[in-house]
Amino acid sequence: KAGVTQTPRYLIKTRGQQVTLSCSPISGHRSVSWYQQTPGQGLQFLFEYFSETQRNKGNFPGRFSGRQFSNSRSEMNVSTLELGDSALYLCASSVSTGDETQYFGPGTRLLVL
C-alpha cells in the first residue's frame, strides 16, 4: 500500500502570499490530521478531518484553514503568510477518527521570505 503523500515537498513563498498544501492519505484511511513543526514550538496540532468534517482544531489563527474531500484527500491553506509560518507541515492519516495508530507523510517544508 502506498504511504501518505504530501505535495509539494518544498515551497518558498514571500510574506503576504497564500499557500495550499495537499495530503493524500493511505488508501482506506478516512481521518487526516495536520501538524506544524518548528524549532521553537515543536510539533503542534493544526486540525483533524474525518469524512469531510473538521473534528478538532488546534490553537492557530484563522489564517490557517483546511478541508477534506470525499476521497479523503485533504488540503490546508495559509493566507497572508508571515515569516513565522516557515515550518515543516506534516499530515497524518488513520483508518478512522480515534484510531490510535497514525501514519505520517514526509511533510512539506515551507519557507516564507
Next chain:
Amino acid sequence: SQQGEEDPQALSIQEGENATMNCSYKTSINNLQWYRQNSGRGLVHLILIRSNEREKHSGRLRVTLDTSKKSSSLLITASRAADTASYFCATVLHSGYSTLTFGKGTMLLVSP
C-alpha cells in the same frame, strides 16, 4: 502547548549500548505513543501504551508508563547506528479523537 517533556534533550551513545529516554506529561491521558523522526522527515509510529498498561515491548523497544507520576520511558536495547533519530512522546487525551500532543523530543546519536 506541549503536553509532554522529554528528557534528556540529547543523548549520545555507542552502538550496542542501551538508550533510555523519559517523557513527562501534565494531564490525564487515554494513551501515550512514541514516534521516531529521521532528520526532519515524517514521523514513524513506534509503540502505543494505554493508560491502564504499565509496560509494553516491541522488538528492541520497551516502554513503561507510570500514570501516578505522569511519566513514561522508552528503552532501546542494543542500539544501532540506524537508531540515530529524534524520538518524541505524544499523548492522546481523549478516546475518540486522533489529536496527538507532542513533547519536544530527544535527539539520539548512536556512533558506530
